[in-house]
Amino acid sequence: MSAPFSGHDPRLESAAVSDDSVQRVHARLLQEKPQPEPGGYAFAPLMLLGFMSGLILFCCIFLVHNRGGFDPLVYNGQIDPKASSNVSVELTVPEMIAKGQSAYAQTCIQCHGPAGLGQPGAFPPLAGSEWVNGSEERLIRVLLHGLKDQIAVKGEAFTSSNKMPAFSAAPYLWKDDKIAYALTYVRQAFGNTSGPVSVDKVKEIHAATADRKSEWTQAELPAQ
Numbered sequence: 001m002s003a004p005f006s007g008h009d010p011r012l013e014s015a016a017v018s019d020d021s022v023q024r025v026h027a028r029l030l031q032e033k034p035q036p037e038p039g040g041y042a043f044a045p046l047m048l049l050g051f052m053s054g055l056i057l058f059c060c061i062f063l064v065h066n067r068g069g070f071d072p073l074v075y076n077g078q079i080d081p082k083a084s085s086n087v088s089v090e091l092t093v094p095e096m097i098a099k100g101q102s103a104y105a106q107t108c109i110q111c112h113g114p115a116g117l118g119q120p121g122a123f124p125p126l127a128g129s130e131w132v133n134g135s136e137e138r139l140i141r142v143l144l145h146g147l148k149d150q151i152a153v154k155g156e157a158f159t160s161s162n163k164m165p166a167f168s169a170a171p172y173l174w175k176d177d178k179i180a181y182a183l184t185y186v187r188q189a190f191g192n193t194s195g196p197v198s199v200d201k202v203k204e205i206h207a208a209t210a211d212r213k214s215e216w217t218q219a220e221l222p223a224q
């Protein structure tokens with residue numbers, strides 16, 4: 001009993017392998033499978049594939065160049081793509097306060113505390129402080145360039161060697177708008193009820209004090 005197809009088709013092995021004529025018929029059937037013509041079929045689909053890829057690439061490049069100011073990360077239905085390049089959007093006061101609050105929680109809080117009470121003898125309070133609630137000019141100068149040496153807050157002298165750091169300088173390098181937000185926040189937090197500090201006001205004072213390189217002392221600043 002020969003089994004010439006063993007290993008080719010298990011169905012043949014389990015079928016009537018003793019009958020040689022059946023096997024021959026099956027063998028013929030197996031051989032009659034259409035053979036792919038080598039090379040002949042590949043040409044047209046390859047052309048098509050190349051053409052479609054080129055088309056997709058062209059469409060992507062076209063879209064990137066003609067998206068009319070659309071940024072997938074920001075949707076703003078009001079924006080005019082032609083006029084939008086250099087316009088900074090003014091925030092409302094509640095938005096300024098929200099941003100100022102998170103800026104405070106990241107930095108100021110380390111020294112001035114979560115309730116703006118500071119630490120006796122070391123860090124002065126912001127709650128009820130005449131520096132915070134007094135003139136915007138003086139307050140902005142303090143944030144931009146810092147403050148050192150003895151100062152008085154609410155009748156108490158702060159003589160410690162701690163300095164108030166300059167926030168417009170390294171390592172902070174805060175932009176004028178962030179300084180305005182932080183000040184707007186502290187002027188209405190901790191029981192304070194003073195008005196907002198505008199970004200334009202910070203820009204104005206920053207331009208006027210641009211060459212200041214060290215912290216202020218109290219004597220150098222306006223009394224109020």
Ligand code: HEC
Nearest residue numbers: 107108111124125126129131132147148149158162163164
């Ligand atoms: C590294 C500690 C530190 C950080 C951070 C800090 N300050 Fe101060 N701040 C001081 C010290 C110290 C003084 C007092 C400086 C002096 O005695 O000359 C001061 C003074 C002040 C004053 C004037 C005095 C007063 O109590 O009103 C204000 C206003 C002020 N800081 C606001 C802020 C704000 C707002 C932030 C965050 C943007 C901030 N500070 C971050 C340490 C800090």
